Amino acid sequence: MFLVDWLYGILTSLGFSQKKAKILFLGLDNTGKTTLLRMLKDKRLAQHEPTLYPTSEELNIGTITFKAFDLGGHQIARRVWRDYYAQVDAVVYLVDATDTDRFPESKRELDALLSDESLANVPFLVLGNKIDILKAASEEELKYHVGLSNFTTGKGKVNVKDSNIRPIEVFMCSIVRRMGYGEGFKWLSQYIK
Numbered sequence: 001m002f003l004v005d006w007l008y009g010i011l012t013s014l015g016f017s018q019k020k021a022k023i024l025f026l027g028l029d030n031t032g033k034t035t036l037l038r039m040l041k042d043k044r045l046a047q048h049e050p051t052l053y054p055t056s057e058e059l060n061i062g063t064i065t066f067k068a069f070d071l072g073g074h075q076i077a078r079r080v081w082r083d084y085y086a087q088v089d090a091v092v093y094l095v096d097a098t099d100t101d102r103f104p105e106s107k108r109e110l111d112a113l114l115s116d117e118s119l120a121n122v123p124f125l126v127l128g129n130k131i132d133i134l135k136a137a138s139e140e141e142l143k144y145h146v147g148l149s150n151f152t153t154g155k156g157k158v159n160v161k162d163s164n165i166r167p168i169e170v171f172m173c174s175i176v177r178r179m180g181y182g183e184g185f186k187w188l189s190q191y192i193k
Contacts, residue, residue, distance in 0.1 A: 019064045021192045024084055026071060026113065027094035028106050032129040032175045036094065037070050039175055064192055085118045089192055090125065092184075095146060097128040097136040097172065103145035110146050114168075123167035123191040125184045132174035139172045146170075155187055167191045 025033040034055075041057050059066040071081050091113065095106050110126070113119055128142040143149045152169045169187055173180025 019192055021064055021066050021089040022087055023066050023068045023090045023092060024071065024081070024088055025068055025092050025094070026081060026109075028096070028102055028109065029072065030099075031094035031096045032127075033070050033072075033094050035175050036092075036127070036129075036181060037068055039178070040068070064189055081113075082116070082118075085116065088119070088122055090123050090188055091119065092125045092127060092188070094127045094129050095142060096130055097142055098130045098133045100137060100145070103137075103142075107146045110148075114166075121166060123188060124169075125188045126168065126170045127181055127184055128170060128172040129175055131172045131180065132177045136172075139170055142172070143170050155183075157190055 025037055027033055037055075037057055037059075040059050056067060056069045059068055069084055071084060093110055093113065095110075096102065114124070126146070126148065128137065128139060130136055137145065140149075143152065148168065148170060153165060153167050155169055155171075167188075169184070171180055171184035171187065173184065175181060
């Protein structure tokens with residue numbers, strides 16, 4: 001904890017202030033949304049029951065305090081996603097990279113989110129989860145199947161202030177192996193205002 005406090009003090013003295021953000025964790029059921037939220041919250045891996053009701057957690061990552069909402073991914077839960085779009089700063093959309101049979105369904109949901117006017121300027125971090133499993137799709141395969149092959153903005157810093165570009169990028173990850181999602185959140189944090 002001392003190191004976190006020290007780092008926060010350094011960042012604050014350099015002019016970085018604590019930002020607050022509202023982030024939605026979305027995706028089909030069984031993609032790892034709750035597992036990721038719990039991993040970010042308390043760094044512990046655990047088996048979770050399917051999310052039946054929306055839940056929220058406050059997370060501190062670097063100089064950003066996130067109010068993260070896990071809304072569930074089963075069909076009934078997807079009906080309430082829209083109720084949470086107001087004043088959202090980012091969307092983290094998870095895809096099970098091993099469940100190729102559900103890629104079309106995941107694409108439909110992602111397309112609906114990306115075409116919703118109330119999310120028009122919201123950055124999207126798409127996480128292809130479960131890459132620790134041998135049959136997981138590659139990043140290029142996942143991008144193709146969810147319709148993002150030619151629509152991602154790049155993993156570096158993209159100046160979107162003077163353009164009509166929505167930041168969107170795919171990062172492959174394994175929540176259980178604690179890899180890949182950190183780079184995704186680092187990328188996303190540059191677009192939190």
